[in-house]
Amino acid sequence: MEMTKQEYxxxxxxxxxxxxxRVVKAGxxxxxxxxxxxxxFYAVENQSPHPKGGPLAEGIVSGYYLYDPLYDWKIDLRSGEVQAPDQGRVATYSVQTEDNKVKVRV
Structure with a gap:
């Protein structure tokens, strides 16, 4: 069964x-x-890829990188990849803006 993405x-x-x-719910x-x-705009799952987890929304953004607020892991917002020496990945989602509205595909 193919999963279809929904726009919110x-x-x-x-x-x-x-x-x-900013934390938002999409479905x-x-x-x-x-x-x-x-x-x-970039959207990622609000869940740290660190083994202990935690929210990402309160992280610090510099350029295209997000710094995990609890563990200071550096995450590329474009790919979701955690940068070395740490490893992991966070789910990323497509964001569009149209007529001043922001939409995300999940």
Whole structure:
């Protein structure tokens, strides 16, 4: 059975402050949504890939990287890959903006 992605409206552009994470629900999935300083939006599952877990929405964004607020792991927002020397991956989701609305595909 093929999983189909569903699009969710999660707010308006001005609802997302640059470099500040925001928690949103898209169906059953809790996401951490970030707007980088250049205005690009990224969404990741709001769950740290660290073995002890934890939220990611309160992490610090620098460029395209998110720093895990509890373990300081560096995560690439574009791919979800944790940067060396740590390892892991967080699920990423496609975000679109249209007519000032922000939508995510889950």
């Amino acid at each position: 409206a999660i707010g308006e552009v001005q609802d997302f402050l640059p470099q500040i994470g 059953q999935t809790e996401l951490a949504v970030f707007r980088t300083s250049d205005g690009t």
